[in-house]
Amino acid sequence: MIEKIILVDESNNEIGIDEKLIAHIKGSLHRAISVFIFNSKNELLIQQRNKSKYHSAGLWSNTCCSHPRPKENVLAAAHRRLKEEMGFDCEVEEIFLLRYKIKLENNITENECDHVFIGYYNNDPKPDPKEASDYKWISIKELKENIKESPEDYTYWFKIALDKVVKKYSSIS
Numbered sequence: 001m002i003e004k005i006i007l008v009d010e011s012n013n014e015i016g017i018d019e020k021l022i023a024h025i026k027g028s029l030h031r032a033i034s035v036f037i038f039n040s041k042n043e044l045l046i047q048q049r050n051k052s053k054y055h056s057a058g059l060w061s062n063t064c065c066s067h068p069r070p071k072e073n074v075l076a077a078a079h080r081r082l083k084e085e086m087g088f089d090c091e092v093e094e095i096f097l098l099r100y101k102i103k104l105e106n107n108i109t110e111n112e113c114d115h116v117f118i119g120y121y122n123n124d125p126k127p128d129p130k131e132a133s134d135y136k137w138i139s140i141k142e143l144k145e146n147i148k149e150s151p152e153d154y155t156y157w158f159k160i161a162l163d164k165v166v167k168k169y170s171s172i173s
Contacts (some may be wrong), residue, residue: 036119
């Protein structure tokens with residue numbers, strides 16, 4: 001099945017749909033979701049993207065991220081991807097919209113209106129190995145130290161969104 005994503009204008013209004021890979025090659029602005037799940041110790045659940053992903057393969061990133069499907073709202077997409085990628089679901093709340101554009105490897109451009117969600121969960125996930133090759137719970141302090149030492153090990157959008165999540169919720173730092 002060829003995955004379709006929602007194209008948007010600069011105000012995040014839907015203007016069409018396209019194949020996911022084609023939209024990334026063309027650099028078309030599209031809607032996305034990023035989910036950050038914390039536990040009661042204020043540790044963040046991060047995943048290592050599967051090495052077979054067509055971009056940012058093997059890099060560490062937020063709990064899950066993806067794109068809503070045509071006619072799917074962003075909240076439904078966040079819940080769907082939590083289950084598909086990490087094998088669980090929990091309450092999530094949208095906390096901000098992140099707009100970014102970056103040229104990546106393999107002639108891919110991420111040009112996204114990224115709806116960022118936060119949630120809480122206190123059990124270990126059961127990730128789909130086709131999506132995530134590893135995961136860990138990590139404190140924000142340790143994570144920021146790791147990112148400072150090895151920024152190339154983390155996805156571009158994760159590093160941007162993490163700073164905004166921490167600023168918005170200073171109790172988790």
